[in-house]
Amino acid sequence: MTQPQAAPDxxxxxxxxxxxxxxxxxxxxxQWMPEQYRFECLRLIxxxxxxxxxxxxxxxxxxxxxxxLARKMALVAKVQDEVGHAQLLYxxxxxxxxxxxxxxxxxxxxxxxxxNVFHYPADTWADVAVIQVFVxxxxxxxxxxxxSCSYAPYARVLKRICYEEDFHIRLGIDVHKSLADGTxxxxxxxxxxxxxxxxxIMHFFGPRDQVSPHLETMMRWRIKVKTNDELRQQFxxxxxxxxxxxxxxxxxxxxxxxxTEQRYEYGEPDWEEFKRVIRxxxxxxxxxxxxxxxxxxRHQWVREAMDSWRVAA
Ligand SMILES: [Fe+2]
Ligand SMILES: [Fe+2]
Numbered sequence: 247m248t249q250p251q252a253a254p255d256x257x258x259x260x261x262x263x264x265x266x267x268x269x270x271x272x273x274x275x276x277q278w279m280p281e282q283y284r285f286e287c288l289r290l291i292x293x294x295x296x297x298x299x300x301x302x303x304x305x306x307x308x309x310x311x312x313x314x315l316a317r318k319m320a321l322v323a324k325v326q327d328e329v330g331h332a333q334l335l336y337x338x339x340x341x342x343x344x345x346x347x348x349x350x351x352x353x354x355x356x357x358x359x360x361x362n363v364f365h366y367p368a369d370t371w372a373d374v375a376v377i378q379v380f381v382x383x384x385x386x387x388x389x390x391x392x393x394s395c396s397y398a399p400y401a402r403v404l405k406r407i408c409y410e411e412d413f414h415i416r417l418g419i420d421v422h423k424s425l426a427d428g429t430x431x432x433x434x435x436x437x438x439x440x441x442x443x444x445x446x447i448m449h450f451f452g453p454r455d456q457v458s459p460h461l462e463t464m465m466r467w468r469i470k471v472k473t474n475d476e477l478r479q480q481f482x483x484x485x486x487x488x489x490x491x492x493x494x495x496x497x498x499x500x501x502x503x504x505x506t507e508q509r510y511e512y513g514e515p516d517w518e519e520f521k522r523v524i525r526x527x528x529x530x531x532x533x534x535x536x537x538x539x540x541x542x543x544r545h546q547w548v549r550e551a552m553d554s555w556r557v558a559a
Contacts, residue, residue: 255280267467272398275341286469287397288342294389295335296353297361302328303534304368305377313371320417321374327410334407338399354539356526361385363446365528372425372432372439378418380443383485384450386411387477396468419488426492433494440489441497448498448512449520451478482510 259278266273273279279287302325309325312318336346352358363381368374386408393404425436452474455461464470472480482501489496500513522528 255282264466267396272396272401274398282463283467283469284342286464286467287400288339288344290469291335291339291342291397291400292344292349293359293361295332295339295349296358297364297385298328298335299332299353300360300364300534300538301381302332303537304364304366304530305374307368308371308374311371312374317421324378324414324417327414331407331410334403338403341399350542354535354542356531356535359524359526362449362520362523362528363443364534365523365526365531366443366446367530369442370435370439371421372435373443375418375421375425375436376439376443378414379422379488380418380440380447380485381450382411382414382418384447384481386415387481387484388451391471391477394468394471422488423492426494437494440494444497445515445519446523447481448478448515449517449523451475451481453517453520479509482512486510 260280263273263279263283273283305321305328306325309318309321312321336349339349340346349358353360363377363384368377389404389408389411393401393408395401395404422436425432454475455473461470461473486496486501498513500511502511503509504511523531
């Protein structure tokens with residue numbers, strides 16, 4: 247998404263917009279907002295919507311192979327939830343001025359982004375556990391914080407999404423526990439999945455924020471509520487024990503709790519890989535986009551039927 251050349255904002259309107267946000271107020275879709283605010287909200291929510299839609303795919307692959315009927319039913323419900331989140335978010339995003347059809351076209355053509363973690367394969371059943379616990383757990387940090395963002399429709403929809411995400415994490419903890427308490431082969435499979443997913447999950451929060459006028463504006467406007475590293479630390483505090491308490495290993499020899507600073511120290515992940523992946527060069531990017539495109543074409547008749555029904559109505 248390239249930023250539009252916006253006309254300068256009306257200074258009086260900008261001042262009252264900023265005063266409203268500073269006093270804890272929220273902005274509704276029909277209210278006046280600076281073009282930069284509209285652009286940043288749209289970018290954020292569109293990326294979130296894309297990620298929910300693409301994020302359903304790695305787990306979807308495991309629906310036919312889930313080990314029991316109960317696990318299969320729970321997984322179907324979880325995957326459905328994620329697609330539902332995408333629907334809700336595209337609705338919120340389109341009110342910011344970009345039609346849903348264009349957002350989908352941009353996603354399918356690889357012109358818009360989705361979160362790095364959904365560009366990776368889900369090789370084993372243990373990957374499903376890791377995605378549900380740690381990937382949803384990472385997403386929950388960001389989304390939980392954004393419930394207090396200043397754009398009211400996004401904050402509202404996040405309440406429902408977080409409620410369901412919390413359930414996904416609980417579901418994942420149940421799968422994680424049964425593998426961690428399982429046979430040596432199951433434990434090895436879980437450790438292998440943790441080893442492969444750890445770096446993408448650390449990447450998920452993005453590099454440490456550089457102090458900049460842009461970041462300062464995003465924080466002042468409450469489109470960004472916590473810094474990348476605050477969210478990463480929050481995640482580590484909550485989720486590292488879920489690995490170590492089960493006698494499993496975090497695949498980062500530098501990870502350690504710093505009692506004085508009350509934070510985790512960790513080895514810096516490979517940020518070049520992160521850049522490659524979000525540019526669309528991840529191990530599964532092409533295959534997942536191909537699948538989305540195939541389904542989009544296959545379901546063309548449904549859209550046509552809906553359109554003709556609308557015309558008739
Ligand atoms: Fe979701
Ligand atoms: Fe989820």
